Amino acid sequence: MIPGLQPVPLSQLKAHLGAKRWIIDGFLDDLESLTPVKGEVSAEHKGNFLLVKGKAYTLVILRCDRCLCDFKTNLDFNCEEIISLNENENNNRQRREDRKSREIDSFVESIDPYANFEPERWIFEQLSLNIPISKSCSNECLEAYSSKYNDLNKLKTEKNNIDPRWNKLNEIRNL
Numbered sequence: 251m252i253p254g255l256q257p258v259p260l261s262q263l264k265a266h267l268g269a270k271r272w273i274i275d276g277f278l279d280d281l282e283s284l285t286p287v288k289g290e291v292s293a294e295h296k297g298n299f300l301l302v303k304g305k306a307y308t309l310v311i312l313r314c315d316r317c318l319c320d321f322k323t324n325l326d327f328n329c330e331e332i333i334s335l336n337e338n339e340n341n342n343r344q345r346r347e348d349r350k351s352r353e354i355d356s357f358v359e360s361i362d363p364y365a366n367f368e369p370e371r372w373i374f375e376q377l378s379l380n381i382p383i384s385k386s387c388s389n390e391c392l393e394a395y396s397s398k399y400n401d402l403n404k405l406k407t408e409k410n411n412i413d414p415r416w417n418k419l420n421e422i423r424n425l
C-alpha cells in the first residue's frame with residue numbers, strides 16, 4: 251500500500267469541497283515495478299457520479315513475445331473517468347442482477363454510493379490497462395513478430411480456401 255492512499259468513504263468525498271487530491275509516490279502491491287509509481291490522482295464527488303482524474307508513470311520489466319528476453323519499458327497513463335454512483339442500493343443490486351441475466355458486457359463503471367473509493371486500486375487498474383498486449387523488446391522483434399503473425403493469418407486463410415470439391419464432405423462432417 252502506498253502511504254496516504256487508503257480507501258476513502260464516498261460520503262467523505264461528498265463532504266469535501268472540490269476535488270480531493272493524492273500524490274502518488276511508492277510501489278503498488280499488485281504490480282511489480284523497477285521504480286516507484288509517481289503521479290497524482292484526484293476525485294470529485296458530483297452528486298450522482300464521481301469524476302476521477304489522474305496521471306502516473308513507472309518503469310516495469312516485460313518479456314518480449316518473440317525472443318523471450320526481458321526488457322525495461324515505461325508504463326504510464328493520463329486519463330479521467332466518470333464512475334456512476336447509484337443512489338439506491340436496492341436498485342443497484344437489481345441492476346447488477348439484470349445485467350447478469352442479460353449478460354450485457356457494457357463497461358460503465360459504477361459503485362455503491364456508500365462504498366469506498368480506492369485510489370490505489372484505481373491507479374493499478376489504469377496502469378494494468380496500459381500494459382501492451384503485444385510486447386516487443388526492439389523494432390526488429392516487433393517486425394519479425396508481426397510478419398510471423400501475418401504468416402499465421404495467411405496460413406489460416408489458405409486452410410479455409412480448401413478445394414470446393416471437399417465441401418460436400420465438410421457438410422456431412424459438420425452434421
Ligand SMILES: [Zn+2]
Pocket residue numbers: 314315316317318319386387388391
Ligand atoms: Zn525481443
